[in-house]
Amino acid sequence: MKTKYITLILLLLAYLCTNAQEVPDTSQQLTLQKAIEIALVNNYDIKIASGELQKAKNLNSIGNAGLLPSVSLNGGADYSNKDTEIELLSQGSDGAPSKVVIEQDNAGSATYNANARIDYTLFDGFGNIYTYKKLQSADALQETIFKQQTEATIVQVAQQYYQLCRAQQNLYLAKESMRISRERWQKAMDKKAYGQATQLDILNAEVDMNNDSTIVLQTEQSAIQSMKDLNLLLGVPIQNTYAVDNSISFRNDFTSEEILAAALLHNSRLLTQQQQEHISSLDVKLANAGKYPTLSAYGQYGYFRQDNDAGQLLYNQNMGTTAGISLKFNVFNGRQQRTREKNARLDYMSAQERTSQVKSEIERDASNAYTDYIYKRKIVELQKSSLEQARLNFGQTKELFQLGRVTSIEFRTAQQNLLRVAADYNDAQYQAKTAEFYLLQLTGQLIQ
Template sequence: MKRITLLLLLSSISTCLFAQSEESLDLEKAIQMGLENNLQVKIAVETITLREGDEKIGTGDLFLPRVDATYLRNFSKEDVTQKFVNDPEPRQIDNAKSRNENFTVAAIYGFRPESFIVMKRLGQLTEISELETKVVVENTVAGISSAYYRLVLELQRYEVLKNTLELSQSRLDIAQAQYELGGAGKRDFLTAQVDYNSDLTLLLTQEQIIQNARVNLNELMALDPNVKFTVKDTILIGDPLLLLDLEENAFTENKNLLIAQRAENVAFLQMKELRASRLPILNLNGNYVNNTSNSDAGFLIQNQRQGFNGGGNITVNLFSGLTLNRRIQNAKVQQKIQSYATDQFEVQLKSDIHRSYNTYLTNKNLLEVEKKNYQTAKESTEIALERFRLGISSYLEFRDAQVNLLTAQNRLITSIFNIKEQEIELRRLSGKIFFQNSFAPFDIPAEN
């Protein structure tokens, strides 16, 4: 009765997980959805817009004049007492009105010799922002690919555990029949029941792992955790990767390395910008004035001016408390630091590629071993099951063969997944994650 209840529970959970009518999702579609929906990608794209805006602001500040228009109008009404040299008698004017109207257009332009260098520096910062966005995109693609194949792996493990449970069910049926016919003791039957329950527990736990793997993939695609879909049940191994090609591509295409190189250029331009600030600064100004004044008191009862005026000056900084010299020295140090950082990243990048490539080769070699080991374990389990069915082997012999088969299957599919993980990482490091080679499918063998 307990076994029937457990089977019903397993059947209901499996139906909820896998038997629903779900949308099919391949890796290409998952990546497309992720790049469209992932919020980190959107933030990175908007950051480029900010950098481009800063560059345009810099262009306006450095190369375009500033033009201001001012309109002023004043009105007053006062009691005025006036006394003149040629007329000793004071003159009293009550409620004397005065009006002043002024319209001015002023243009100011200052040319600084370092302006062109500043524009180059701003352009480099924009390029850095674009490269940082590409890094986010590549990391998103790598993350989605890894999460997608992780889900495939967990689904394959589920099938392996499901096959193991079927073997345990066969063993339990045989043990029960032998016990009921008096051919075996109750202990063998109870042991088979315990092993069956243990395998069932592993299968139920695997279902929870699959659910979390789906949630992780949905998170990278910015989807609701409850969104369901079906994925392909195989992991495809790509064409062999060559170390020399990976290194060559990495030193020309790796976005983080390009960012470090651009940052080194920025430090160099900052030093040139400070040095150029020692050169003379040219300032030009021009004004258009239209001014009208009216007054009921005084000799001048109306004054009107209209016209243009302009001028310019050249400014040279002679002394600033040695501040500029210190800033230039700091810029030189910053450039040296950034150069060291670029060199260090190149060393790290090469090391990362070699580490990942060594793991890649090791797993490819292990794959052949695991294939043979799986076939041996499968044949051994079939023999053990038949011997157990005939009553010429103990339950321990059969259980050992069953556990060996489970281990061999898990190691085989894990080896394939590890190869795919290293392929993704190596393509990411080499800056070629979008350039997929042709794939050769390799189906995971499963027990029927």
């Protein structure tokens, strides 16, 4: 099958169609391209990853970073009813002090208040700015993680698709071998009727035919299981069945230098680690922001009213604006600030070391993957040559067997040899093709 690389449009399709479901047409042949498109819409891991991506996008705003003011509305009302006794000090007409006692039962008191308030942090050591940058970086990181999950799903689908192709091809070979064995048995029966074959020839042919029937059942079971495994990856009903396109073609434009360069530039795992390192550097700046004072401002417009049945103050009402600023500076908090700064720097250093480690691992993996692909391609060519020789050998042996110049054992050996070589050739092709997909995943070329 000619490889068709998945575009960013399909990636966005998976993101936008999280709740949609696409089902393959069981009446038509399923291609790898179609299988990947279906998986990008239905695959459970991609749906989960797209949900995490949406959460990161929801958090990526200046409001969540504290760069916008907060506005609140408050209001309330209180009422009380009490027996009240108040003793007041007053001055008589002669200037002498005297006491006045006021007593009132069931004295009511009501209070009403309402206000609109706005608060804003003017300066906090640029902590809110670094927080916003961290949210942006976290959003970009989640996009890379989503791409990484999409790439992993594409490779899984390709592997399982080719596993199904291999199983169906092996089933075809097993059925073809059984057909040959049935023809041999039938000819032995015909020859025996004319006295040209013995009962032993019939029994040998029947044993081989039964063995081939067992192999057909085993390979058919394997094909059914492979079909169900693929359906699970596609997110479609497990019992779906369809034919697959088992034609294969390979790319011949890989070079070791280009593979290594592309892996170091576009590998999703390395990009993820580099983004995490950048986030760690922002954590250092956020920790350092705690050393600076915090300057805040607020403004308020409010209404207040109080009514009393007893006391000197029977009625009080005010309405208007209030504004102010506040400054907070941490002088000493048990060296917690210093600890946060040290730990943030240590985390950043660890992230840098981890990036170097991942880079080295990617270099190794890319080199090994390229070597693995090249050698698997060579094995394909060798197996192709072996298959041609096995077909030629079986054809000649079949002719000689019909002429009675070779034994049934020699014919059976040639038949089994052809079946084994054909199966090995199929395995070599599909292993090389999955190695190609892994190489594309390492170099970030699956999604362009």
